[in-house]
Amino acid sequence: MRELTYVARRTVEWREVPDPGLRSDQEAIVAPVAATPCDVDSSILAGHGFIEPPFALGHECVARVVETGADVTAVAPGDLVVVPWSINCGTCDRCRQGLTAHCASVPYMAMYGAPIGGSWGGLFSDLVRVPYADAMLVPLPAGLDPVAMASASDNWSLAWRLVAPHLRARPGARVLVVARGSIGLYVCDIARALGASDVLYVDPDPAHRALAEGFGAATAEAVEALEPARQGGFDIAVEATGRVDQLARTVKSLAPEGICESAGNHFRPGELPLLDMYLTGVTLRIARDNVRAHIPDALALAASGTVAPEKVVSDVIDWEDLPSALPEKHLKPVFVRAEG
Ligand SMILES: [Zn+2]
Ligand SMILES: [Zn+2]
The missing domain is CATH 3.40.50.720 (NAD(P)-binding Rossmann-like Domain)
Known part of the structure; x- marks a missing residue:
C-alpha cells in the first residue's frame, strides 16, 4: 500500500510500504475515505515542526472498516468510523479517567501522523492499523457526511x-x-x-x-x-x-x-x-486533547443540525492528488477516496 510521507518542507510523496495486518484480536484495519490536514500539519508542511522527516503524515479522517479481530464488537467491516488522532487502549487507569491522550499502555505521545511515541503510520495512507478498535473507533452517526466530519478525529x-x-x-x-x-x-x-x-x-x-x-x-x-x-x-x-x-x-x-x-x-x-x-x-x-473521550459529544452536536462544519471545508480533492495538493495553501481541504 501507499503511505503519504512528509519528506521535506512543502514536499510529500507516496511511499510504498507493506500492507498492515492484524497483530491481535483487538485490532482493526481501516481504509480512510475522507482525510484532512490538522491545523498543525500546515505548520509541519511549512517547515515549522520539530520532528525530522521523513514520516507518514495525517491524523484526521473518517475511514471504512476493512477487517476486525475476533474480539472486536463495537465495529464491523463496512462501518464508517472516526479514527481518533491519538492511540489509546481504553482500559488503563488513564483511559478510564478519560485521559486518552495519556494512555499508559502505549509510548508517550503515541499518535498517527507523527512518529513521537512509536510509529503508527499516518491517516493519509491507503490502509491503517487500529490497535484497540473497540476503544478507539467511533461509528459515524447516520446522516453525517464523511467529508464534513473528516476533522472529528481532532x-x-x-x-x-x-x-x-x-x-x-x-x-x-x-x-x-x-x-x-x-x-x-x-x-x-x-x-x-x-x-x-x-x-x-x-x-x-x-x-x-x-x-x-x-x-x-x-x-x-x-x-x-x-x-x-x-x-x-x-x-x-x-x-x-x-x-x-x-x-x-x-x-x-x-x-x-x-x-x-x-x-x-x-x-x-x-x-x-x-x-x-x-x-x-x-x-x-x-493541553493535548483527550479527544476520544468527547468525539461522541462533538458528533452529537454536528448531528443536531445547529452547526455547519461543512462550511469550513474549503476544497474537496481526489485522494490521488494528495502529493501535489496537500502542500498548497488551503484552509481545510478534504481528500476523498473513491470506494468500490
Ligand atoms: Zn492535530
Ligand atoms: Zn490506556
Whole structure:
C-alpha cells in the first residue's frame, strides 16, 4: 500500500510500504475515505515542526472498516468510523479517567501522523492499523457526511472541547477566538450554537473572517487592534495560532476570572504576562486533547443540525492528488477516496 510521507518542507510523496495486518484480536484495519490536514500539519508542511522527516503524515479522517479481530464488537467491516488522532487502549487507569491522550499502555505521545511515541503510520495512507478498535473507533452517526466530519478525529472535536464545557458553566458568555485556521472557525460555529452572547473572531485572513461572520461572529484583523472597550471583556477566550505573542494578547483580553483555552503547538518560546494574568485572575488551560473521550459529544452536536462544519471545508480533492495538493495553501481541504 501507499503511505503519504512528509519528506521535506512543502514536499510529500507516496511511499510504498507493506500492507498492515492484524497483530491481535483487538485490532482493526481501516481504509480512510475522507482525510484532512490538522491545523498543525500546515505548520509541519511549512517547515515549522520539530520532528525530522521523513514520516507518514495525517491524523484526521473518517475511514471504512476493512477487517476486525475476533474480539472486536463495537465495529464491523463496512462501518464508517472516526479514527481518533491519538492511540489509546481504553482500559488503563488513564483511559478510564478519560485521559486518552495519556494512555499508559502505549509510548508517550503515541499518535498517527507523527512518529513521537512509536510509529503508527499516518491517516493519509491507503490502509491503517487500529490497535484497540473497540476503544478507539467511533461509528459515524447516520446522516453525517464523511467529508464534513473528516476533522472529528481532532480539530472539530478539539474545538468542541475548547469551548462547549465552559459555555455550559457560563451560559451566555462572551467568547474571543484568536486563530489562524479551522479550529477557530469551528469554535465560532460551536460557540454560537451553544448560546454565546457575543463571539469575536480575530484572524488576519479575510476569507477566514468571512466564514466566521457567516457563523454570526464579529471579526477583527488583529488582537492588537481591538478597541479598548472590547478588551478586558471576554469570559472565555480561545487561542489557536501557535504563537506565544498571540496567546499573551489573548489572555490580556479576559474579564476577571476569565478562562483561556489554548490549542497549543507553540514551537517557539515566548513570554506570557503573568503579572497581568494574576491581577485579572486568569485560568489558562493548554493541553493535548483527550479527544476520544468527547468525539461522541462533538458528533452529537454536528448531528443536531445547529452547526455547519461543512462550511469550513474549503476544497474537496481526489485522494490521488494528495502529493501535489496537500502542500498548497488551503484552509481545510478534504481528500476523498473513491470506494468500490
Ligand atoms: Zn492535530
Ligand atoms: Zn490506556
